[in-house]
Amino acid sequence: MSLSNKQQGVIKGMGSAMLMSIVVISAAILYDPFHYSNISQISQKLAVLGLSLVLPTLFLIASIGRLAKYRFLVQKILMGVDYHLRQLKLLCYKVYCKIP
Template sequence: MELSIKQSGVLHRMLSGTAISIGIIIFGILLNPFNFHSNLTLLEKSSVLFKSLIILALCLTFSIGRLAKHRFFSPDELDEKGLRTDSDRAILLQSLLQNTLEQSVLAAFVYGTWTFVMPSAWLSVVPLAALSFALGRVLFFAGYRRGAVGRALGFTMAFYPSVLMLICTVCFLPLSAVTVGC
């Protein structure tokens, strides 16, 4: 099966996003750039998690604010009529908000799980993933109107670290159960 030019462009950006995501996880685990010790307390781990979640909250706040600003300055969309017949701009902003919300919820669960299941020395992955999330959202927003090719890298930079972290956590769970049992 031969891919179209658009499919090839999306695939290229997805592979780039995958490489970035794998790099973030390997970099965070092996080099521990934030120098987290292996014996962090629950409070210290929680602090790192919540500081990282602020980045997701900022992205979500930005998305909500853009739609609210648009509705406020569009009298036809400010009251009930806007609920039935949104403009193309409102639909676009709602799509961006919806995607950001979905990505934020997944990332928050995964970051939380990683924080409390994985070794403390691997905690650098969480803030690195959050930074990738923010950059990914910026790229996704900027490229959204250009279609799938324009938004693919941004999407993958926000989504793939969460997916890979989730897979790593699920794979690590049996190992952590053995360690606790010893």
């Protein structure tokens, strides 16, 4: 199976993003730049956890919002599979009966 240029570009981008995230996470684990290993209280650890989840949550909300906007504003997607099946049956009927 050969990939198109766009697909190859997407795969290269995904690979470089994955490599970059592995390097950044590894560096954060090894060097501990904010000295989180010195935190001993559970409340402080939970505060760090909560703050670290804010940015991924915002990105997830934005991506779901964009997907929902596209899904509900495009009429063909909104009509679903039934619409496409009806269109296919109509096309087959036109071809079979030679209706222009």
